[in-house]
Amino acid sequence: MQKAPxxxxxxxxxxxxxxNEFLEIASDFxxxxxxxxxxxxxxxxxxxxxxxxxxxxxxxxxxxxxxDNGKGMSQSDLESFFDLGNSTKTNPENDSIGYKGHGTxxxxxxxxxxxxxxxxxxxxxxxxxxxxxxxxxxxxxxxxVTESTTRQGNDGTLIKVSGFKxxxxxxxxxxxxxxxxxxxxxxxxxxxxxxxxxxEEHDELEITVNLGDEIDDxxxxxxxxxxLEFPEPNPEPGDGPFPESEMCQHYGPKTLAVEAENGDTxxxxxxxxxxxxxxxxxxxxxxxxxxxxxxxxxxDHIKVERLNEAISHDNEFIHFxxxxxxxxxxxxxxxxxxxxxxxxxxxxxxxxxxYFLSKVSADPWFKDYLEQRRIAxxxxxxxxxxxxxETRKQEISKRxxxxxxNQSEVILGLERSNRLEGHxxxxxxxxxxxxxxxxxxxxxxxxxxSSVHLQLTDHFTEDKPLENVDKLICWEVGDxxxxxxxxxxxYQKGDVEFDFENNExxxxxxxxxxxxxxxxxxxxx
Amino acid sequence: MPFSSPRTxxxxxxxxxxxxxARAGTLRIEDTSLQTPNLLPVxxxxxxxxxxxxxxGGIHRTMKEFMTGHDxxxxxxxxxxxxxxxxxxxxxxxxNISRERYEDYIAEPVKEREVFxxxxxxxxxxxxxxxxxxxxxLDGSNFEVEIDQEQVYEIQQQMGGDIIVNLDRPITRDDDxxxxxxxxxxxxxxxxxxxxxxxxxxxxxxxxxxxxxxSMLDTxxxxxxxxxxxxxxxxxxxxxxxxxxxxxKDNKGALIDAVQDxxxxxxxxxxxDLPLHVLGISSSAIPLxxxxxxxxxxxSSYLHSAINGKYNxxxxxxxxxxxxxxxxxxxxVCSNEDxxxxxxxxxxxxxxxxGPVAMHNLILQKREVAHIRxxxxxxxxxxxxxxxxxxxxxxxxxxxxxxRVVNESLGGYF
Numbered sequence: 041m042q043k044a045p046x047x048x049x050x051x052x053x054x055x056x057x058x059x060n061e062f063l064e065i066a067s068d069f070x071x072x073x074x075x076x077x078x079x080x081x082x083x084x085x086x087x088x089x090x091x092x093x094x095x096x097x098x099x100x101x102x103x104x105x106x107x108d109n110g111k112g113m114s115q116s117d118l119e120s121f122f123d124l125g126n127s128t129k130t131n132p133e134n135d136s137i138g139y140k141g142h143g144t145x146x147x148x149x150x151x152x153x154x155x156x157x158x159x160x161x162x163x164x165x166x167x168x169x170x171x172x173x174x175x176x177x178x179x180x181x182x183x184x185v186t187e188s189t190t191r192q193g194n195d196g197t198l199i200k201v202s203g204f205k206x207x208x209x210x211x212x213x214x215x216x217x218x219x220x221x222x223x224x225x226x227x228x229x230x231x232x233x234x235x236x237x238x239x240e241e242h243d244e245l246e247i248t249v250n251l252g253d254e255i256d257d258x259x260x261x262x263x264x265x266x267x268l269e270f271p272e273p274n275p276e277p278g279d280g281p282f283p284e285s286e287m288c289q290h291y292g293p294k295t296l297a298v299e300a301e302n303g304d305t306x307x308x309x310x311x312x313x314x315x316x317x318x319x320x321x322x323x324x325x326x327x328x329x330x331x332x333x334x335x336x337x338x339x340d341h342i343k344v345e346r347l348n349e350a351i352s353h354d355n356e357f358i359h360f361x362x363x364x365x366x367x368x369x370x371x372x373x374x375x376x377x378x379x380x381x382x383x384x385x386x387x388x389x390x391x392x393x394x395y396f397l398s399k400v401s402a403d404p405w406f407k408d409y410l411e412q413r414r415i416a417x418x419x420x421x422x423x424x425x426x427x428x429x430e431t432r433k434q435e436i437s438k439r440x441x442x443x444x445x446n447q448s449e450v451i452l453g454l455e456r457s458n459r460l461e462g463h464x465x466x467x468x469x470x471x472x473x474x475x476x477x478x479x480x481x482x483x484x485x486x487x488x489x490s491s492v493h494l495q496l497t498d499h500f501t502e503d504k505p506l507e508n509v510d511k512l513i514c515w516e517v518g519d520x521x522x523x524x525x526x527x528x529x530x531y532q533k534g535d536v537e538f539d540f541e542n543n544e545x546x547x548x549x550x551x552x553x554x555x556x557x558x559x560x561x562x563x564x565x
Numbered sequence: 566m567p568f569s570s571p572r573t574x575x576x577x578x579x580x581x582x583x584x585x586x587a588r589a590g591t592l593r594i595e596d597t598s599l600q601t602p603n604l605l606p607v608x609x610x611x612x613x614x615x616x617x618x619x620x621x622g623g624i625h626r627t628m629k630e631f632m633t634g635h636d637x638x639x640x641x642x643x644x645x646x647x648x649x650x651x652x653x654x655x656x657x658x659x660x661n662i663s664r665e666r667y668e669d670y671i672a673e674p675v676k677e678r679e680v681f682x683x684x685x686x687x688x689x690x691x692x693x694x695x696x697x698x699x700x701x702x703l704d705g706s707n708f709e710v711e712i713d714q715e716q717v718y719e720i721q722q723q724m725g726g727d728i729i730v731n732l733d734r735p736i737t738r739d740d741d742x743x744x745x746x747x748x749x750x751x752x753x754x755x756x757x758x759x760x761x762x763x764x765x766x767x768x769x770x771x772x773x774x775x776x777x778x779x780s781m782l783d784t785x786x787x788x789x790x791x792x793x794x795x796x797x798x799x800x801x802x803x804x805x806x807x808x809x810x811x812x813x814k815d816n817k818g819a820l821i822d823a824v825q826d827x828x829x830x831x832x833x834x835x836x837x838d839l840p841l842h843v844l845g846i847s848s849s850a851i852p853l854x855x856x857x858x859x860x861x862x863x864x865s866s867y868l869h870s871a872i873n874g875k876y877n878x879x880x881x882x883x884x885x886x887x888x889x890x891x892x893x894x895x896x897x898v899c900s901n902e903d904x905x906x907x908x909x910x911x912x913x914x915x916x917x918x919x920g921p922v923a924m925h926n927l928i929l930q931k932r933e934v935a936h937i938r939x940x941x942x943x944x945x946x947x948x949x950x951x952x953x954x955x956x957x958x959x960x961x962x963x964x965x966x967x968x969r970v971v972n973e974s975l976g977g978y979f
Contacts, residue, residue, distance in 0.1 A: 291979060395958065399978045402968030 061124055063175050066148045068374050072102075072206040075146055076220070076249075077228040077375070079106040079199070082144065084229055084245055084266065086110025086197065091245060095215070096252035101151060101203035112159030112195040115185075118166055121155060122183055148172060148181070151203025158197075163190040172205055216256045218326040220249050224264060225324045226332060226343060231268040233363045234341035236293035236311045242267075268363065270313040271322035275405060277412040281420055284412040288315035289405050291362070298366070298392045300384035308392055309341075312362030314406055316413075320361070333358050335397065337378060337389070338365040345378050350393045355401045359409075362400075364393050442564065444515040447473060447492050450560055453515060457563035466513075466558060476504050481511065488556075496557060497522050500531060506547045506555065513558040576769035576803035578840045578860075582942045584949045585975035586828065586858040589941035592840050594727045594769045594803075597649075597687040601840060602855040602941075604847055604934045605651040605689050606927050607865035608632065611670040613660030616680050620670070621660065624868060627920025628927075633683045639903050643924070646931045648686040651863035654720045655693025657703060664708035674725025689863065690726025691844070692717045694733035694752075694773065695808070714755040718762045726768050728804065728842075731759035733773035735809040736781075749775070749785045753792035760793070760801050769803035771842060777809070777819060779826035786834050804840040805831060807859075811845040817966040820850050821857055825973070828858040847930060849881045852957055855937050856949065856970040867930055871923035876908075880933050881960050886922060896932075898925040946975040 076093055083091040088110030096103045113121065121144050147153050148171040155166040168183035175181065224230035224247065235242040245266040273290050277283035292311035299305045313319075317329070325332050334357035335350045336343040341363070348357040366389055370380040380386050400406060444450045451468050458465045469487065470480040479490040488510035493499050495518030499506075517523065517540065527536050534549025543557045578601075580590040592599045608628050614621020619629040629635075631643045632650070657670055675681055675688060693712075703710035710716065714732045721729040732755045734748035756772065763770060772789070776782035789798055807827050813819040824843060831837045840860040847864030854862065867877070875883035878893075891899045891908065898904050904921040912918050933956070940949040950971050957967040971978060 395964070398964050399968055402965060402972055403979055404972050404977060405979075 058124075059175055059178050059180050062145060062148060062180070065124060065145045065373065066172075066175070072146075072204070073220070073223045073227070074374065075104060075201075075204070076223065078144055078146060080224075080228050080230065080245070080247065080266075083108035083110050083197075084243070086112070087243065088196070089243070089245060090248070092248040092250065094250040094252075095255065097211070097254050098203070102201075102206045104147075104201040104204050105198065106201075107196065107198040109196045112197055113155070113157040113164060114159060115164065118155065118157065118164055118185065122166070122168065147199070147201050147204070148175060149205040150201045152201070153183070154198075154200040154202075156198045156200075158190045158194050160195070161189055161192045163188045215251065216326075217249070217251060217259055217262045218324070220251070221262055221264065221324040222326040222332075224249075224262075225268060229266050229340070229342050230264055231343060232266050232341040233268050233293075233309070233311050233338065233365060235267050237295065237309045237341075237365075270361070271315065271319045274319065277408075281416060281423075282316070282318075283416050284409055285316035285318040287409050287412065288313055288319035289403075289409070291400055291403075294396070296392055296396065298385070298388045300388035302384040304368070304383075304385040304388075306366045306368035306385055306389065308389055309365040310362060310393070310396055312360060312400075314359050314400065314409065315361075316359075316409070320359075323361070329358050333361050335360060335362045335364065335393065337369060337393075338363050339367060339369050339371055339375075341365050342375075344369070344371060344375060347390065347393065350390065350397050352398065352401060360397070360400070362397065364389070364396075444494060444560065446494060447478070450492050450494060450513065450515045451479070453560040453564060454513060454558070457560060460564070463563050466511075477508060479513065481513070490558075495519075496559075500526055503532070505532060506534070506536075506553065507549070509555055511556045511558055512545070513560065515559070515561050517557070517559060573769075573801065573803055575767060578804070578838070580838075584941045584943070584946040585856070586825075587856050587937075587941050587946075587949060587974065588858060588860065589938045590840075590860070592687070592804075592860070594687060595767060597685065597727050599649045599687045599861070600935075600938055601860040602851075602934060602937055603649055603861045604851065604930055605649040605687070605861060605863040606647070606867060607863055608647075608650045608652055609656045609659065610652050610675055610681070611657055613662055613666075615666075615669075616678070619680055623916040624872060624920050624923055627916050628868070628923060629681075630920070631924045633681065638921070638924075639901060641897060641901070643897065643928075644683070644685070646924075646928055647684060649689065649861070650684075650686055651689040651691060652724075653691040653693045653696070654717055654724075655691070655696035655703075657720070658705045658710075661706045663706050667703070667705055667708065667710075671720050671723040674723070676725060687727045688725070689728040689842070690721045690724055690730075690768075691863075692721070692730050692732045692773070694730075695735045695811070695845075697732070714758040715762060718759060721768070722763075722766070728771055729763070729766070729768045730771045730773050730806050731756045733775065733808060736775045736777075737809070738777070738812060742784075745775075745781065746784060746788065749788035750792060752785075753789045756789060756793050756798075760797060770801065771804040771806040772798065772802040773806045773808050773844075774827065775807075775809040776827070776830075777813070777823050779830050782827055782830040783833075786830060790834075799835065802836075802839065804842060805836060806842040806844050808844040810843065814846055814850070817850060817853060817963060818969075820846060821853055821966060821969060824854045824859050825857045849957060849960075849963060851880060851930070851934060852937060852953055853963075853966050853970050855934075855941075856953060857974045867926035868923045870926050871919045874919070874922075875926075876922050877926040877929045880930065880956060881963065886918075894925065894929075896925055896928040898928060950975050950978070 079093060080091060086108060088108035091106065091108040094105045124145060150172055151170055153168040153171060157164050165186045166183045168181050171181040230247055247264050247266065249262040270290055271288050274286055274288045278286045290313050294310050296308045296310065297305065298308050320329055320333060334346045334348040337345050337347050343363055351357045351360060368385050369378050371377065372379050442453060442456065444453045451471060454466060454468065457463055458467065464483060466481050466483045468479055469482050472478055477489045477491055479492045481488050481490045489508050490511040490513050491499050491504060491509050492513045494515050496512055496514040497518035499512055523538055527538060530536065534547050537546045539545065543559065545555050545557055547553045547555060576592065576594045578590060578592045580588045582589045590601050592601055609622050609625040610629070611620045612622025612625045614626065619626050627638065630638045632647045634640050634642055657667060676684065697712040702712045717732045731752070733752045736745050736748055752773065774782060774785055776785050807824065810820060810823055827841065828837065831841065841858065842861045843854055843859045845864060846854065847862050848866045851862060870877060870883055874886045876886050876889045877883050886908065891905045898921045907917050908921050910918055936952065940952045953967050953971055957963045
């Protein structure tokens, strides 16, 4: 009898295609401006007090230089800089902003990366050549590190990226100081709200951006800091047609304790403003307010995603700029999205934010602000009404006499004509604009079904029947050729004959019906 | 210049604390004392039965058993929840009684009946205007009683209420201006008669007011002033009862408007030192209306919820009886094993199942009102604002009303 072969067991280790991962992560960062965001976060984490970013457009791609006076990098920091998912800043609870080890990989989209960093008398120089080309050739790029000594007290890091494949984002026609300032304050730690809540932990960072003249020569450089600052409060309405425009009110900073149904807790740090257009324009808003204002959720006090649903639908989010920070929201690798939206704690944050903003929306100041807008709108309407009244008055003076321009005025004209000598009186007894036979008139004690139009032709254009019409009342007959065509072709399966001499028409459809035509303008002559 | 309290010798109303427009105080009438703001449960004292059944009434009877600490409900002292009750002349014949029984009901003052001798709260005797002036009188099984001011007062006097009101003509939302003025004039005529009839009474007299906004209330008071005379109206009334709000009970914005405007109009007519009772409104409206300055409320919502099998878990929320975990409540009803067993359906009569639920609902509402009083007694408005935020503010549908009263009556959030 043959023995069955023994079972074999092997342990398998999942493989990672390193090249593909690098390509993937670097490609995830779509906006080249994210280079700046990552640089700022790294400099801040390195304790820098100043960082200078310079961007120049070169034929073979952009050249980016980022220089800070932070504490510099150690060997392992440098490794983390180039490694994937190997950040030394692993604790999201501590003060550091980047901790996934993904951010700097955007720099791989370049021809050359040089890092020069000094720390405690040691200088490390790392060079990586053609990272993007190699990755695309399925080769993992390597970098060379040279260690040397340098004098103490000269700490800092300089990163130079050449031939950065920036796509359209860094192209001279799209990159401007305005765009960068807006990006800095809206998307990076330059728009941090931390100073409102933790002034003692907030380290000032001076941020300088230099763009090559070929990109934007409108100014020498842009200098800003790492604080989001709201325009000065201005609770009172101004003069002029838009009194609410410069009104501005601050809310917070307020720290709310949030508890989720499952017992998880977090702190929600909310600060914000409500303001009119001019007040909002005092912020670096180079774009549509609708895309910028509203309620922002933030992590590390840096805005991530808007949650405008937190404001009830009857209030326009555009008047609000609130930043609500929680360290318990989780971000996607590129920091553009919140990825724990289905968690209990996120739901609780949303609920708490909704409640806080319902209080803001109910604040008497905000109600007054809306009222100022409403009154201003009414005033503008009154003013436009006045203009319209003036124009109408001028037109009346010009035309030198009454002239009907709609059905109601035809009726008024008819009533006027009754006051003149030489006409039979025709008085309107009933008028219903929406009816096919819209008027009942009285003449010499008898009632007549009448169709009133500005022009006689209108009755036929509107395809109204003639069967029950006794009188057609109009300001003018209109285009006589049109009427002649109707005579020629017939109307609604009947024959029509106009007799303008005697102001009447005949309609023959089984029986013949004579209809009087009352031309009001001629009665007024 | 405002008149200083007391205006009559019968009642005194001392406002002890305020928080914004909210006020807390004590209303003393003869030997009764009622802390305000307060909720007066509607109790049908006479509901078809005889004295041995506490005059009957199904679930009402159970409430009276709680009120008197009857052995049937296992005894106990529930009197703190019956420091004031409301009953209406209009409810006397709700149970299709005979004339003989009707006459028995009104033969003796409530508090002098042996079965009610343990009740020592404030008894508010409503005139039942809302019921009679739709065209009905007291309609028993073999008799009818035409109701007019004189008749109502006679019944009130015989039943011996601590607070009585004139026979009024409630308005409806559909009434036009002329109709409202006419009703106000008829009410004013009743007021004259009521004051004449009740001269020398030992009951506190409340003037009924009807209107949904300042102008309506002002027009109403103008009629009272024209017919009754300003001096009389000011000197002879001990309180004001705002009516005609029940049809708007679900419209919190309209209720706030009405009570806020009522406070303003009373101030302008120099009645603002009088206690303001809001007729027929309770539950989630209590914190909102207390915040804008109402001093007392009455309602039977605690009963109606119970009758519909609803157990209050807060002023706003109820649970179907079957879903209730009675361990979550520490009220004396839910802490009593026998009563819990009854609420779970282990009882012969439905009233014995739902009666304790009604009592629980009432206790919950009374405790909330007591909490509101405590908040008003705290210095400043912060405590009351916190309470409003934690209660009404947490309900999305009511949130905007919470914000409104905080902003308009309690000093705002920011």
